[in-house]
Structure formats: C-alpha cells, structure tokens
Amino acid sequence: MPDYTLRLRRYSPETGASAYWEEFQVEMDGHRSVLDGILKAKDDQDGSIGIRCSCRAAICGSCGVRINGRPGLACHMHLEEAQSRSADGAVITVEPMGNMPVIRDLITDMDAVHWKKIRRVTPWLLPEGPPPEREYIVPKESMVDVTQSMACIQCGACVSDCLSMEVDPDFIGPAALAKAYRFVGDPRDGRQRQRLEDLTEDPHGIYDCTHCFNCIEACPKGVAPMSQIMRLRRIAGADHHLNDRNNGHRHEQAFVSLVKQSGLLHEAELLPRSYGGDSWFGKFAPKAGLELVDSLPVILRAVMRRKVTPAGALVGHKIDGHQELHRIFDTIENRDERFELNLYIVQPDEEAPQGDGASADGDDSASGGAVQGSPSSSSPERSPNPS
Amino acid sequence: MPAHDVLIIGAGLAGQRAALEAARSGASVAILSKVHPVRSHSNAAAGGINAALNVEDSWESHAFDTVKGSDFLGDQDAIEIMCREAPAEVLRLEHWGVTFHRNDAGELGTRAFGGASAARTYYVADITGQALLHVLYEQLMKHHEQVDRYEEWFVTSLLQDEQGNCTGAVGRSIKDGRLEVFDAKTTILASGGAGQCFEPTTNAIICTGDGIAQAYRLGATLMDMEMVQYHPTTLAGNGILITEGARGEGAHLYNAEGERFMEKYAPNKLELASRDVVSQAEQTEINEGRGFPDGTLALDITKVPRNRTLEALREIVNIGRDFAGVDITREPIHIKPGCHYIMGGIKTDSDGRTSIGNLYAAGEAACVSVHGGNRLGANSLLDTLIFGMRSGAHAAEAARQIAAPSAGRARIADEQQAIDRIINRDAGGRRISAIKHELGTVMNEKVAVFRDEAGLQEAQATIRRLKEEAQVANIDDRGTVFNQDVLAAIELGYMLDVAETIVVGAIERKESRGAQFRTDYPKRNDEEWLKHIDVSVNGGDVPKVSYSDVTITKWQPMERTY
Numbered sequence: 001m002p003d004y005t006l007r008l009r010r011y012s013p014e015t016g017a018s019a020y021w022e023e024f025q026v027e028m029d030g031h032r033s034v035l036d037g038i039l040k041a042k043d044d045q046d047g048s049i050g051i052r053c054s055c056r057a058a059i060c061g062s063c064g065v066r067i068n069g070r071p072g073l074a075c076h077m078h079l080e081e082a083q084s085r086s087a088d089g090a091v092i093t094v095e096p097m098g099n100m101p102v103i104r105d106l107i108t109d110m111d112a113v114h115w116k117k118i119r120r121v122t123p124w125l126l127p128e129g130p131p132p133e134r135e136y137i138v139p140k141e142s143m144v145d146v147t148q149s150m151a152c153i154q155c156g157a158c159v160s161d162c163l164s165m166e167v168d169p170d171f172i173g174p175a176a177l178a179k180a181y182r183f184v185g186d187p188r189d190g191r192q193r194q195r196l197e198d199l200t201e202d203p204h205g206i207y208d209c210t211h212c213f214n215c216i217e218a219c220p221k222g223v224a225p226m227s228q229i230m231r232l233r234r235i236a237g238a239d240h241h242l243n244d245r246n247n248g249h250r251h252e253q254a255f256v257s258l259v260k261q262s263g264l265l266h267e268a269e270l271l272p273r274s275y276g277g278d279s280w281f282g283k284f285a286p287k288a289g290l291e292l293v294d295s296l297p298v299i300l301r302a303v304m305r306r307k308v309t310p311a312g313a314l315v316g317h318k319i320d321g322h323q324e325l326h327r328i329f330d331t332i333e334n335r336d337e338r339f340e341l342n343l344y345i346v347q348p349d350e351e352a353p354q355g356d357g358a359s360a361d362g363d364d365s366a367s368g369g370a371v372q373g374s375p376s377s378s379s380p381e382r383s384p385n386p387s
Numbered sequence: 388m389p390a391h392d393v394l395i396i397g398a399g400l401a402g403q404r405a406a407l408e409a410a411r412s413g414a415s416v417a418i419l420s421k422v423h424p425v426r427s428h429s430n431a432a433a434g435g436i437n438a439a440l441n442v443e444d445s446w447e448s449h450a451f452d453t454v455k456g457s458d459f460l461g462d463q464d465a466i467e468i469m470c471r472e473a474p475a476e477v478l479r480l481e482h483w484g485v486t487f488h489r490n491d492a493g494e495l496g497t498r499a500f501g502g503a504s505a506a507r508t509y510y511v512a513d514i515t516g517q518a519l520l521h522v523l524y525e526q527l528m529k530h531h532e533q534v535d536r537y538e539e540w541f542v543t544s545l546l547q548d549e550q551g552n553c554t555g556a557v558g559r560s561i562k563d564g565r566l567e568v569f570d571a572k573t574t575i576l577a578s579g580g581a582g583q584c585f586e587p588t589t590n591a592i593i594c595t596g597d598g599i600a601q602a603y604r605l606g607a608t609l610m611d612m613e614m615v616q617y618h619p620t621t622l623a624g625n626g627i628l629i630t631e632g633a634r635g636e637g638a639h640l641y642n643a644e645g646e647r648f649m650e651k652y653a654p655n656k657l658e659l660a661s662r663d664v665v666s667q668a669e670q671t672e673i674n675e676g677r678g679f680p681d682g683t684l685a686l687d688i689t690k691v692p693r694n695r696t697l698e699a700l701r702e703i704v705n706i707g708r709d710f711a712g713v714d715i716t717r718e719p720i721h722i723k724p725g726c727h728y729i730m731g732g733i734k735t736d737s738d739g740r741t742s743i744g745n746l747y748a749a750g751e752a753a754c755v756s757v758h759g760g761n762r763l764g765a766n767s768l769l770d771t772l773i774f775g776m777r778s779g780a781h782a783a784e785a786a787r788q789i790a791a792p793s794a795g796r797a798r799i800a801d802e803q804q805a806i807d808r809i810i811n812r813d814a815g816g817r818r819i820s821a822i823k824h825e826l827g828t829v830m831n832e833k834v835a836v837f838r839d840e841a842g843l844q845e846a847q848a849t850i851r852r853l854k855e856e857a858q859v860a861n862i863d864d865r866g867t868v869f870n871q872d873v874l875a876a877i878e879l880g881y882m883l884d885v886a887e888t889i890v891v892g893a894i895e896r897k898e899s900r901g902a903q904f905r906t907d908y909p910k911r912n913d914e915e916w917l918k919h920i921d922v923s924v925n926g927g928d929v930p931k932v933s934y935s936d937v938t939i940t941k942w943q944p945m946e947r948t949y
Contacts, residue, residue, distance in 0.1 A: 012866060012868065013868055014866050014867065014868055031712065032625075036625075042820075043818065043819075043820030043821075044818070044820065046863055047818075047819065047820075047861075047862065047863035047864055047871075047872040047875070048863045048864035048865075048866070048870075048872060050869045050871060052422075052426075053592060054422060054426050054428070054591040054592050054593045055426075055428070055430060055431060055591040055592075056591070056592065056625065056627070057431070057627045057628070057706060057710065058705070058706075058709065059430045059431060059514075059517060059702070060422075060425075060426045060427075060428075060430050060431075060591060061425065061426060062422065062423075062426045076709060103562060103868065103869060104868050104869045105869075107869055110423070111538070118528075119528060123525050123528055124483075124484070124525040124526060124528060124529040125483060125484030125522075125525070127482070131478075131482040134478060134494075135478060135481045135482075135487070135494060135495050136481065136482070137492070137493040137494060138489065138493050139489070139493055140488075140489040140490065140491060140493060140496075143486045143487065143488065143489050144488075144512075144698065146486050147486045147511060147512055147514075147518070150486050150511065150514070150517075150518050150521065151512075151514060151517075152521075153425070153430075153517065154425055154521075183484075186484065186486070188484065189484075
C-alpha cells in the first residue's frame with residue numbers, strides 16, 4: 001500500500017506555544033479518505049491529534065478542515081486525490097478552517113461564528129395562523145427546491161473561505177443566508193417579506209456578498225449558498241420591490257441598466273444610478289455626491305495612470321452592435337416566469353441524456369421535478385416573473 | 388451548578404424530541420450531548436419514517452407488519468401505541484417545517500420500504516433523518532428560553548441517591564475539561580446505539596453505547612441485547628450505508644452468477660422482505676460461494692429511472708461516487724450485510740421508564756420493545772420520536788412530584804480523580820485503537836448474521852481479556868482542552884460492557900429468531916424462547932440473566948414468510 005504524508009497544523013492553547021506543523025506518514029489505500037488517514041495517525045502514532053469527526057460519510061458535518069488550503073470535509077476527499085492536488089504533489093496539508101477561532105489542532109470554535117450567524121436569521125418556520133388539520137398543501141417542486149438548502153450539514157466549509165466575511169466579520173455569511181432561503185423559499189412560512197426586509201436592511205446582509213463563488217466551490221453537499229443568496233436578492237428586489245437603505249438593490253440595478261444601455265459599465269454613471277436610480281434627478285442624490293468626493297483620489301489616480309481618459313470616464317462608450325444585447329434582454333424580460341436554477345435535482349456535471357433518456361424505461365411519471373430530455377445541465381424551476 | 392427538572396443526555400432525534408415535549412409542559416430542561424446536536428447519528432437514517440397516514444392504510448396494518456417484522460418478539464402494546472401515534476407525529480413534523488416529499492397534488496407522498504404491506508414511508512429525498520434532525524434543532528433554538536443546551540459535554544457517570552433513584556449526572560465539558568454536576572429530578576438517556584462495538588459498521592464513530600453502559604452500571608435492566616441488526620446493503624470496506632430506499636425505489640440484488648437470488652428466499656416480497664431475511668439470504672449466498680471474490684453481492688440501482696434516482700436517491704449517488712467510485716445510475720454497486728442497529732437496549736415501559744427510579748430512556752439506547760428481533764426500515768425514526776416525546780412528557784410530569792436533588796456535588800471529586808487516573812496512566816499499555824479494533828473484529832466474525840455456541844464463547848473470552856487490557860490502555864494526551872484520548876478511553880469501557888451483554892444474550896437464546904440466527908439451533912422455538920432475555924449487573928463478574936414475557940395483544944405468533 002502507498003505511503004502518504006500528512007502535514008497537520010497543530011495547536012494547543014495549554015502549552016503556550018504557537019501553532020506549528022507536524023508530519024505523519026500513513027500507509028493506506030489511496031481510496032481511503034483524508035479523515036481515515038488522520039485517524040490512522042491518531043490511532044497508531046499520536047492520540048492527541050484533535051479533529052472532530054463522526055459519520056465518515058459526509059452527512060454529519062463534523063470534520064470541516066482546509067486540505068491543501070481549500071475548505072471541505074476531511075472524510076470527503078481521497079488521499080490520492082488530496083496528494084495529487086497538493087502544492088508539491090507529495091505532502092497533504094491539513095489545517096483548521098478559516099474565519100473562525102481555533103480551539104485546538106484542527107478544531108474550530110463554530111459556535112462563536114457559524115452558529116451565531118445561523119441564530120441571526122430566525123432559523124425556524126414561522127407559519128401564518130394555526131396549522132391545518134392535515135399537512136400544508138404545497139407544490140411538489142417547492143419542497144424539492146428548499147430541500148437544496150435543507151441539504152446543508154452545517155459543516156462551515158463555506159464560512160471558512162468566505163471572502164466577504166474576511167473583510168467584514170459581521171457579514172451574515174453563506175451558510176446562514178442559505179438557511180434563510182430555506183424559510184423564504186418555503187411556501188409554508190408566513191414571514192417572507194419581513195425576513196427579506198431584515199436581510200436587505202442589515203448592512204451586513206444579502207448585498208454584502210461579492211459573487212466570489214468560494215462558497216459554491218467549498219460546499220460538499222451542493223447547497224450552492226451563493227445561488228441561494230442571489231435568489232434572496234431576486235425575490236427581495238423583483239417580487240417585493242425592496243429598496244434597501246444600503247442601496248444594494250439599486251446598485252445591482254445600476255449594473256443591469258448600464259449594460260443594457262451601452263453593453264459596458266460606465267463607472268461615472270454607476271455611482272449616481274446606484275443612489276438615485278435611472279431618473280435624471282437621481283444624479284443629484286446628496287449621498288452620491290458625498291461618495292463621489294470620497295472616491296475622487298481613486299479616480300484621479302486612475303486618470304494619472306491612464307487607466308481611463310477623462311473623456312472616457314465622463315462620457316462612457318458603447319460596444320459595437322450593442323443592439324444585439326437588447327434581444328437578449330427582451331427574451332429574458334418578456335418571459336412569463338423567472339427561471340431559477342435548482343442544482344439539487346440534477347448534478348451540474350450531468351451529460352445530456354441520450355435520445356428519450358429515462359422515458360425509455362417506460363416510467364417517466366416518477367421522475368419528479370427533473371426535466372426529461374432537457375439538454376441543459378440544470379433543471380429550471382419557475383416562479384412568476386414580475387416584470 | 389446546573390439544576391433542572393428534566394436532564395436529557397443525548398441530542399439526536401429522541402433527545403431533542405423529549406426536550407421539546409418536556410419544555411412544552413412547562414418543565415425546565417437541560418439537554419446535553421457529547422457532539423453538537425446536528426452531528427448526531429440520527430442524520431444517517433436516510434430512507435424515511437413510517438406512518439399509516441393514508442386513508443386506505445390503517446395503524447393496525449402498520450402494527451401487524453411491525454409485529455411480524457420483529458419475529459413476534461416485539462411487545463404488542465408498545466407497538467400499538469407507536470403505530471397509532473405515528474400519523475399525528477408525522478403531521479406535527481410537517482407543521483414544524485420538515486420538507487417532506489409531495490405528490491403531484493401537493494400532499495405528502497410515500498415510498499415503499501422493506502417488510503411493509505403498504506407504501507407508508509414519508510421521506511425527504513434520502514436525507515430524511517438529517518432533515519428531521521435539523522428541523523428539530525430549529526425548534527430547539529426557537530425554544531432556547533425553556534431548554535438549556537450543553538453542546539460538547541460528555542457524561543462521565545449518572546448520579547444515584549440512597550434510595551437508588553437517579554438524580555442527574557456528572558458531565559465534563561469537552562472544550563475545557565471542566566466537570567459539572569447536573570442535578571435533575573428526572574433524567575432521560577437518549578444517547579443512541581452501540582454499533583462501534585462492531586467493525587465495520589454503518590454507525591458513526593460516536594455510537595459507543597454510552598447511555599446503555601451507564602444505565603447498566605447503575606443497575607438498570609437491559610433487554611433483547613442479542614438482537615443486532617445487520618443491514619443488507621452496506622459498502623464492503625468501510626461499512627457505509629446504502630439506504631433501503633434504493634430497494635424501495637425498485638433496485639434489485641444479484642449474486643455473482645447474475646441470479647436475482649431473493650426469488651429463492653422471499654418469493655413474494657423479494658428485495659423488500661424484512662432486513663433479517665435479506666441479510667441472511669445474502670450471507671448464505673456469500674458463504675456458499677456465489678458472491679464476488681471480495682465477499683460481496685451486487686445491488687443494481689440502474690433499474691430505477693435515472694432522474695428518479697437523481698432526485699430521490701441523491702445521497703447514495705454521492706456515496707457511490709465518493710466512497711466506492713461507482714456511478715450507481717449506470718452500474719451495480721457491491722454491497723454486503725453490515726452491522727447497523729441494536730434492537731436491544733435499556734428496558735423501558737411505553738412511557739420510557741427504566742427499572743431505575745426517575746431514570747428514563749428513549750431511542751436506540753432504549754428497548755421498549757417495539758422492534759423485537761428485527762426492526763423494520765423507517766421504524767427507527769418513528770421509535771425515536773414517539774418514545775422520545777412520551778418520555779419527555781412523562782418525565783416532566785413526574786418531576787412535579789419530586790423534590791430538587793442536590794446531593795451530586797460530593798461526586799465531583801471522585802469523578803475528577805477517575806479522569807486524572809486515566810490522564811496520568813503509565814505508558815506501555817496497548818493502544819485504545821488496537822483494543823477497539825480487536826473487539827470490532829471478533830464481534831463481526833462471531834456475533835454477526837450467523838452465530839454458534841463455540842464462536843460466541845470465543846467472543847466472550849476475548850471481551851473479558853480486552854476489559855483487563857482496557858484498564859491500562861495507553862494515553863497520549865495529557866491535556867484538558869478537547870482531550871479526545873480520555874474520551875476514547877471512557878468510551879472503550881462502555882463499548883466492552885455493551886458488547887459483553889450482547890454476547891451473553893446471544894449465548895442464552897438457544898433458537899433462531901429475527902436477527903439472531905444460531906446455526907446450532909436453526910429453528911424458531913416459540914415454546915421455550917418466546918420471551919425477552921433481560922441482562923443486568925451482578926455485583927461484578929458475569930452479567931445476570933433473567934427473562935420477561937412478551938406482551939401479546941392481537942397477533943398470535945405464526946410462521947413468517949415474505
């Protein structure tokens with residue numbers, strides 16, 4: 001059996017020493033997990049290695065760590081894969097997750113960060129009125145839809161590498177916002193609007209996400225927290241017309257309207273539109289002026305370094321044939337329903353079914369929410385398009 | 388020093404459900420768990436929860452299936468209670484927010500499961516246990532004012548007053564090693580099963596039988612301990628579970644000769660016969676040389692329409708890919724029977740009361756007994772919730788009549804000494820992992836699907852030797868913060884106690900019933916053995932064995948075919 005080298009981050013608060021690296025050699029089949037490797041080192045060599053773990057099957061969420069600098073579950077990556085992805089192709093490094101204080105070795109204080117944020121989003125169902133005599137009657141698809149965020153095992157991998165949280169530790173963050181979607185998207189919940197008002201008005205709320213995709217890559221369960229955050233934004237903005245005091249919604253709209261208008265961003269226009277919307281008077285929104293003054297040094301530096309010309313910065317420009325863009329906008333905006341991607345039903349790396357696919361089995365009625373014979377990799381779930 | 392009306396040890400489904408019910412009736416509640424509640428092993432119950440909720444279905448039918456599944460060893464009064472209360476409980480869970488699968492009309496939809504005469508299993512894809520556990524934890528967060536949560540606290544021992552009644556427990560904070568006495572008028576053990584006594588097992592690393600052993604040491608009676616369920620579909624190397632939901636959705640089992648062998652053993656129910664029947668059939672095929680060279684058989688999920696698999700069995704698509712390198716939508720996956728569930732446990736009545744005053748038990752740690760010799764799939768979630776709820780209600784009610792105990796303080800010093808003795812042990816003993824590995828291996832060889840006297844005696848001798856070795860097992864970690872080495876040493880002691888009671892029960896029962904198949908007594912023998920085997924401590928050496936009657940209400944034992 002091959003030998004693997006695990007380089008573990010060690011830390012004990014009791015010794016007074018700072019954190020250090022320690023290497024362990026384990027002889028194991030390459031298909032065993034990194035967790036199995038760590039446990040073997042713990043079993044045979046050093047029982048003091050600290051790591052939370054329980055199920056070994058990626059369902060309990062205990063063993064969130066960083067492997068070769070990337071967050072994930074230790075039980076969810078094979079040793080050979082971890083080795084091939086390591087910096088030098090030989091030594092597998094394992095360290096505690098980021099954005100959370102370390103208690104010992106690979107164990108982080110999830111309660112101090114992750115669970116606090118979960119509790120922040122009122123994480124329980126708040127139905128309107130007394131429950132029905134039997135079950136709530138709700139669309140089948142809506143339950144499959146929220147099951148994507150229900151699939152979250154609270155491992156903290158997304159929290160570990162959230163860039164926004166690194167900059168703003170108060171950001172509610174990917175896991176808690178995915179949890180929020182689990183209620184906002186649940187037709188049994190009676191507080192959709194209040195929940196969204198809360199999450200938009202909070203300066204560390206849904207508009208704090210910067211679309212970096214780290215959480216989607218980190219998640220071992222396909223919850224795609226960032227997608228859930230974007231859905232919260234769409235429901236807040238398009239369905240409830242919530243214009244938050246942080247200007248998150250207007251800022252997002254400014255991007256859309258500028259691209260529609262000229263095919264490119266026009267930075268000088270972005271600021272006033274983010275504050276004042278598309279109207280001409282909006283350009284004089286006092287806050288926009290203040291932020292403009294704030295931004296002047298940055299603008300001047302950009303001009304001096306010839307990243308922009310003064311004319312380009314003020315007037316903006318259009319791409320050639322940007323009328324083509326209007327056709328895209330028209331097609332999307334004129335749809336009766338908004339398309340929402342639900343990656344929970346069909347895996348993202350799915351190849352197109354051949355011919356009539358599953359219906360060849362003579363049973364296409366049992367196929368649930370997945371779309372038969374669709375060449376696309378995802379399964380659209382529809383919600384009314386409010387435009 | 389925390390003091391509460393009701394102390395609950397273990398925060399899986401049984402514990403959390405007990406906490407919510409006790410809080411609802413106004414009691415002050417503490418719930419204490421050695422892991423964060425959502426890490427509990429209830430997560431692993433993938434397939435679903437049974438309830439006769441359809442108008443065409445009836446609780447009597449559910450109860451009969453359960454009685455028959457138990458090989459007539461289940462207590463029928465308790466089974467009736469569980470099946471009667473099941474529909475209301477599933478609706479309550481739905482109202483709390485569980486995202487149960489719906490049919491096209493938006494009503495709750497069902498799937499088929501083993502040993503059941505109707506499709507009555509309600510489910511959330513194949514993450515039902517996880518969905519239930521997380522929704523109950525949502526409710527626990529909601530009721531934080533009534534329920535104090537002690538997460539990552541480990542119980543070192545239960546407390547007992549001079550009359551022998553339980554008065555709470557001593558707990559140790561895993562984070563900082565601090566010991567606390569948890570005084571409580573009533574205490575509920577909901578600390579789960581003991582699958583780690585076997586290797587491999589589908590059970591999580593935390594399933595070390597803590598509560599069962601703690602109660603046993605206190606003098607509580609254990610029951611049906613010999614009944615250990617081997618699940619028919621587990622991965623060969625690591626014991627990871629492939630849900631019965633796969634067969635419920637239509638997957639088939641084949642031997643290496645391509646034969647759908649269940650046709651021989653259960654011509655009517657085929658792959659959906661009860662688990663003991665399927666596991667014994669599989670083991671027979673493997674033993675008679677019709678398995679694959681690695682001692683496995685094939686589970687063919689490609690029979691299930693691909694999109695249905697991707698929606699309803701997504702978790703095992705992932706497990707197949709990540710843990711076996713197999714795309715289950717395109718090729719069969721190799722499986723074998725593996726240790727999964729312990730039907731036995733701390734003997735309780737249908738309100739969760741044990742033989743010790745003011746001590747209750749619920750969930751896999753308990754034996755009511757609703758599962759008897761064999762548990763039906765999707766009845767374990769139900770068991771945890773119904774009897775968790777009932778013990779919570781009863782313990783809260785009983786606490787009103789009990790004066791607050793306060794005698795526990797004196798025990799702290801003793802417990803601290805016991806911990807210190809472990810931490811300061813001399814080096815040189817065997818490694819904890821080596822002892823645990825030897826235990827798991829002997830249990831999986833001698834106390835598995837097929838058993839006989841000689842093998843069981845060998846297992847017992849091994850366990851007794853390991854008990855000696857465990858006393859001086861090597862400890863590497865001398866610290867207090869997250870000292871998992873000390874935990875493992877204590878857990879090892881619990882596992883050895885539980886394993887011994889399992890073997891003692893298996894030696895005692897000289898017949899074949901449910902999960903206990905004795906090759907030296909291959910027939911069920913109702914005349915002599917239609918009774919429970921009770922096991923309790925006997926002042927020291929060998930556990931004491933006695934018997935109790937099986938409660939029969941409506942259904943007389945009959946021959947069992949599927």
